[in-house]
Amino acid sequence: xxxxxxxxxxxxxxxxxxxxxxxxxxxxxxxxxxxxxxxxxxxxxxxxxxxxxxxxxxxxxxxxxxxxxxxxxxxxxxxxxxxxxxxxxxxxxxxxxxxxxxxxxxxxxxxxxxxxxxxxxxxxxxxxxxxxxxxxxxxxxxxxxxxxxxxxxxxxxxxxxxxxxxxxxxxxxxxxxxxxxxxxxxxxxxxxxxxxxxxxxxxxxxxxxxxxxxxxxxxxxxxxxxxxxxxxxxxxxxxxxxxxxxxxxxxxxxxxxxxxxxxxxxxxxxxxxxxxxxxxxxxxxxxxxxxxxxxxxxxxxxxxxxxxxxxxxxxxxxxxxxxxxxxxxxxxxxxxxx
Numbered sequence: 001x002x003x004x005x006x007x008x009x010x011x012x013x014x015x016x017x018x019x020x021x022x023x024x025x026x027x028x029x030x031x032x033x034x035x036x037x038x039x040x041x042x043x044x045x046x047x048x049x050x051x052x053x054x055x056x057x058x059x060x061x062x063x064x065x066x067x068x069x070x071x072x073x074x075x076x077x078x079x080x081x082x083x084x085x086x087x088x089x090x091x092x093x094x095x096x097x098x099x100x101x102x103x104x105x106x107x108x109x110x111x112x113x114x115x116x117x118x119x120x121x122x123x124x125x126x127x128x129x130x131x132x133x134x135x136x137x138x139x140x141x142x143x144x145x146x147x148x149x150x151x152x153x154x155x156x157x158x159x160x161x162x163x164x165x166x167x168x169x170x171x172x173x174x175x176x177x178x179x180x181x182x183x184x185x186x187x188x189x190x191x192x193x194x195x196x197x198x199x200x201x202x203x204x205x206x207x208x209x210x211x212x213x214x215x216x217x218x219x220x221x222x223x224x225x226x227x228x229x230x231x232x233x234x235x236x237x238x239x240x241x242x243x244x245x246x247x248x249x250x251x252x253x254x255x256x257x258x259x260x261x262x263x264x265x266x267x268x269x270x271x272x273x274x275x276x277x278x279x280x281x282x283x284x285x286x287x288x289x290x291x292x293x294x295x296x297x298x299x300x301x302x303x304x305x306x307x308x309x310x311x312x313x314x315x316x317x318x319x320x321x322x323x324x325x326x327x328x329x330x331x332x333x334x335x336x337x338x
Contacts, residue, residue: 039090039104040069042152043118043132044083051130052120058088059121060134066090068132088118088132088153105151115140117156270323277316285309 049071058066069089075082090104097107108116117140121133134153143154189195 037092038066039092039108040150041088041090041108042085042150043088043155044085044152045120045155046081046083047157049084049086049120049130051122051128052086052132053129056129057123057131058090058134059131060095063094065094065134086132087150108151108153111136112143112151112153114138116153118153119156119158121158270319274316274319274323277312277319281309281312281316 052068052071054068054070056068057064058068066089068086070087072085072087073082074085090108092104095104097104100107115136115138116134117137119133119135120130123129123131137156140154140156143152
């Protein structure tokens with residue numbers, strides 16, 4: 001009779017085979033998908049990468065797009081110059097170029113030509129951890145062509161590294177010695193007797209100045225009150241003068257009006273008198289002409305008549321000149337001839 005197989009053993013073998021199969025498929029599948037969803041690039045740093053570790057984030061302006069896959073040290077034998085290539089693993093599903101249907105590697109290569117660079121960035125000053133940050137620097141020098149197969153992203157020194165280098169180049173020991181010497185001299189100066197005497201004199205001077213200010217204030221207050229009274233009296237006097245000036249202007253204006261009226265009346269009267277004199281002269285001339293026919297050239301009456309005519313002619317010219325002067329200057333009747 002054959003021995004019956006133990007079902008527990010058979011079940012264990014079957015379960016183990018299933019677990020191994022599922023594990024193999026999972027490992028194979030994850031490796032396959034990870035290779036398809038990752039893009040590898042190299043960033044070579046010449047300076048220190050202290051704080052950078054495998055698995056550190058790779059970011060673009062704060063957005064995590066991958067992680068550090070490996071860190072290696074390379075030394076050049078002739079100069080022993082150190083270069084540290086850092087392998088970056090970029091998740092292709094976290095980076096998308098809008099409107100472009102091509103592999104991520106081609107788009108990244110074009111981005112490098114347009115200024116894409118890698119920098120070390122401090123995550124925390126407390127822990128000292130460092131990440132790799134990608135960003136565009138259009139003014140950066142053009143990248144060097146790499147002979148390797150992997151895509152290489154050029155690197156730039158971070159601002160923190162430049163600051164550390166600048167601080168390291170400073171003569172800190174000499175500066176510290178100079179600062180200590182200055183502090184020592186300042187301490188000696190502040191504790192010297194001359195400074196104490198100067199401070200005491202300054203305090204006394206301040207007290208004297210305060211007393212002088214109080215005294216000056218007591219003298220200034222009565223003076224200001226007296227000035228206020230004087231200003232008030234001056235204002236009153238000025239108002240009185242202004243009122244008197246206005247009254248005088250009114251009187252002068254009235255007097256000028258009366259003078260103009262009187263001159264105009266006198267002008268009219270003189271014009272009438274001149275007209276009458278002209279009429280008299282004409283009548284006299286007519287009478288003379290009539291008398292000439294009666295009186296001979298050698299008679300005495302004719303000589304008298306000629307003298308009368310000359311006098312009338314003189315009076316007429318004088319009246320006419322006076323009338324013309326009044327027309328030109330009506331005030332001459334009041335102030336007289338100048």
